[in-house]
């Protein structure tokens with residue numbers, strides 16, 4: 001088992017807008033180990049989203065290599081990247097991105113419907129319920145997103161990201177749409193998941209949020225400027241249910 | 250294998266949930282197909298009904314039936330009739346004597362008239378014929394008797410009523426022996442015909458009256474020429490021979506050289522059937538064409554709304570792709586939605602179509618034949634329409650870039 005979950009070497013991403021070339025990423029090197037909690041920070045336009053899209057296998061680099069969980073994923077086709085996203089990456093977005101008019105449980109079950117070893121209906125349901133319990137949403141399985149608060153919606157999204165037991169949780173400004181108290185709660189969930197061994201990659205421009213991570217990477221003009229291990233600010237335990245079943249990778 | 254089957258099942262779940270989540274939109278999407286399929290069912294039902302009644306009517310002419318009409322046939326087969334018939338009683342006598350392949354022959358004159366019996370009156374068609382007529386038309390008398398040779402020779406004022414006429418003028422069933430006035434001339438009812446049935450688009454074969462042709466010529470029409478002649482060949486095999494004999498005899502009698510344009514036209518039952526079948530087929534094709542166009546319009550409606558739906562749901566597609574949906578998952582989902590909607594529309598369309606067809610049949614007294622084939626066919630066509638018109642929007646959805654789709658507001 002590779003201890004490096006993410007290995008990025010000389011990563012370049014160039015956007016071409018007609019004649020103009022934008023070097024959104026200009027030679028990024030980054031290694032993330034299993035069990036890390038890393039925050040990627042930087043001002044607007046620095047290349048955070050571009051980096052996240054590549055780490056999340058939504059996009060391909062122009063050059064350079066990206067090895068995810070031991071597999072080189074820099075040059076995969078669309079469908080191959082979809083398979084990798086499904087198996088190895090759990091996305092958490094700023095705007096939650098839950099399916100409307102779809103219960104929390106069904107939202108969490110969704111990734112498993114696109115999985116190659118999809119399992120039975122029953123086991124999908126059990127896994128989804130388990131994930132919902134882990135983010136503290138027992139009793140809300142049947143609620144639609146419109147019947148949940150922002151914090152609760154984000155918890156559903158985290159449960160959905162978690163349910164396939166991915167190699168990394170990739171969160172893009174997960175607290176951007178939440179008030180500060182709820183933001184702290186959400187960071188607490190990430191910390192608890194990280195404590196149980198999950199690798200978390202957090203993208204944010206807020207220093208307040210970044211301080212809940214164990215390591216902060218500063219990006220500017222498509223380059224990593226600073227990469228530091230920091231003293232993690234701990235969120236007080238919220239009494240969230242412990243995993244019902246142990247998660248084995 | 251098992252795996253891909255399971256995944257197809259998952260896509261089905263995804264698609265069904267999506268349809269259930271947007272009931273109104275789904276209903277509107279399916280509406281076009283509902284109308285299209287209903288149109289197909291109705292038009293096929295009407296077409297089949299007409300075809301059936303036409304063929305019933307033609308079959309009821311009798312299988313060895315031959316019709317001789319005044320007027321010339323042009324090369325294209327159209328009939329030109331200038332109004333002056335050249336067919337005579339002597340022609341009939343000559344044919345009866347000389348055409349050996351004929352079993353029966355009778356003049357056939359037709360005129361419309363009003364019949365009065367006591368308080369009641371009834372407008373109908375009067376046919377002037379000879380005593381062979383029941384044999385030619387295989388149409389027997391139910392009450393009383395047909396008029397006799399003597400009646401024909403003397404031009405007797407007797408008539409035989411069709412069932413419909415008898416029922417309307419004599420509701421008590423006491424027609425035979427009663428007096429009926431036609432153009433103020435009193436006639437005696439000698440018989441009532443059995444019910445023939447086989448009405449066509451509202452025209453009822455039993456709405457007729459038969460009298461001796463001599464009487465019709467003298468009393469009612471005042472003409473010496475015959476409006477037409479009907480005959481019956483001795484057997485089905487001898488129809489061709491009979492047609493040849495009639496042609497030869499009439500040409501000789503009318504002094505028409507071989508190859509010259511005849512002043513009469515011959516039609517066998519088979520030819521009449523063919524000509525009618527062509528017309529009926531034309532009508533059916535026309536109806537079907539209209540129905541297919543409306544089904545296509547329904548399909549375009551599905552495509553339209555599916556396209557709107559793909560745009561509306563760009564974000565949803567982005568989410569699905571981000572969490573691992575592949576191109577074909579999205580393609581299949583939308584295709585499945587389109588097909589389900591069109592099949593659902595087809596199902597409702599079949600119900601509506603059968604309902605409307607039956608309703609039209611009841612109200613307008615049109616013959617309606619709802620065939621299971623038409624139902625199955627339009628159902629299949631509806632599904633095909635869904636695949637065909639759903640494919641483009643589905644492919645569009647499948648080709649979306651997940652990053653752009655996620656960013657879509």
Ligand SMILES: Nc1ncnc2c1ncn2[C@@H]1O[C@H](COP(=O)(O)OP(=O)(O)O)[C@@H](O)[C@H]1O
Nearest residue numbers: 015017022024043044045046047048049050051
């Ligand atoms: N799809 C794109 N096409 C062209 N230029 C882009 C595209 N996406 C990002 N960029 C450019 O790349 C640079 C980095 O953008 P981005 O990764 O979105 O930064 P951040 O998320 O840190 O704000 C910016 O200059 C931006 O304008």
Ligand SMILES: [Mg+2]
Nearest residue numbers: 045048049050
């Ligand atoms: Mg950004």
